[in-house]
Amino acid sequence: MIECTRRIEWDAMHRIPGHESRCRAFHGHRYVAEFTFVAPELDELGMVVDFGLLKDRIGGWVDEKWDHTAILMRGDPDPAVPLLVRSNARLGRPVYWMDGPPTAENMVAELAHISKSLLADTGISLKRIRLWETPNGSATWNED
Ligand SMILES: [Zn+2]
Numbered sequence: 036m037i038e039c040t041r042r043i044e045w046d047a048m049h050r051i052p053g054h055e056s057r058c059r060a061f062h063g064h065r066y067v068a069e070f071t072f073v074a075p076e077l078d079e080l081g082m083v084v085d086f087g088l089l090k091d092r093i094g095g096w097v098d099e100k101w102d103h104t105a106i107l108m109r110g111d112p113d114p115a116v117p118l119l120v121r122s123n124a125r126l127g128r129p130v131y132w133m134d135g136p137p138t139a140e141n142m143v144a145e146l147a148h149i150s151k152s153l154l155a156d157t158g159i160s161l162k163r164i165r166l167w168e169t170p171n172g173s174a175t176w177n178e179d
Pocket of ligand 1 (some may be wrong): 049058060063064168
């Protein structure tokens with residue numbers, strides 16, 4: 036099997052409701068996601084996957100939905116949320132709602148679900164996504 040990996044980066048704000056420390060405050064990250072794909076053999080062009088296709092599909096989704104906005108938990112009780120929702124909508128960067136807290140763990144699972152649906156018609160095998168929330172901390176999803 037041959038693997039290849041593509042990085043996609045974006046900037047976003049989140050907070051973890053109920054966190055006992057500073058992560059409960061609104062703050063931002065430069066997120067880095069490493070998508071690893073696998074194939075039993077290379078295609079006729081000598082590739083596992085066309086990086087341009089990944090950039091268009093996954094990069095396009097991330098750019099539209101997660102870049103330069105807030106990624107929040109649905110039902111986040113912080114009093115600033117309604118204002119943030121209105122402001123970001125007005126500015127063309129609507130808040131992205133997660134069903135659970137927007138931790139790296141939950142975000143990488145969401146990204147895997149979305150990436151698989153974005154690539155469903157391609158035959159590309161997604162093996163792993165590693166999402167770096169900071170240079171020192173990441174969460175990894177693995178196809179099992
Ligand atoms: Zn954070």
